[in-house]
Amino acid sequence: MRVISVTGQKGGVGKSTTAMNLAATLSRANRVLVVDVDPQRTSTSWAERAGDDLPFDFASNTDPDVIAQIRRLDHDIVVVDTPGNLQAAPVLNAVLAQSDFAILPITPAFVDIDPVHETVRDYVRPNNVPYRLLLNRVNRARGDRRLDAWKELLDNGEFFAGETGLPRFTNHIRMSALVEDMPLEGRVVTQYNDTRASQAAIQDYTMVSLELTSIWANGGDSLSERKV
DSSP, rough: EEEEEOOSSSSOOOOOHHHHHHHHTTTTTTTEEEEEOTTTTTTHHHHHHHHOSSSSSSEEEOOOOOOOGGGGSSSSEEEEEEEOGGGGGGHHHHOOOHHHHHEEOOOGGGGGHHHHHIIIIIIIITTTOOOOEEOOOOOOGGGGHHHHHHHHHHHHTTTTTTTTOBOOOOOOBBBBBHHHHHHHHHHOOGGGGGGHHHHHHHHHHHEEEEEEHHHHTTTTTBBHHHHO
């Protein structure tokens, strides 16, 4: 089993969307469970709209004692949608203590930089969890030059208190109305028909999930090793 935490202290960066859609693409070859431990219950509301149609299992629980037992579950991959505020720190620490990997979505916006750095510094690293930042909601209509500039910014660590850049996924998720509407429709990326918009979204999440499994196949992450 592998436990993936989708985390970050700032709302609006797409934690729930990342958790649900990566779970969908990973469920093509794995038995996957999504666990919503966020009191805001965004993923839970999404799952309730979907009913029995999701391609993975779903559960919701915010009790740290229950979360501590997550590795006893019978799934290949557990994806955890975590809370985005400091008041839920005990829950976040309980999840990260059980996690093999953390994904931190970040949108190309200056206000996202400090929160993601603080999450890594105060929660992810103290729990010794390998991680990657994921550029999310990227507006390609504004050009590849802006995307390249943001990748360089994250890599050189200009805004990360003088330390070298935080590790990120090579792939990214594009902004689209289709992705934004998924929670309201109770659907995930693999449930859409073969349209240009759906194919773009499917490609993005598929490439991130493939990159994630490649990281695991090559020994996890050089930053740290998790004990199972």
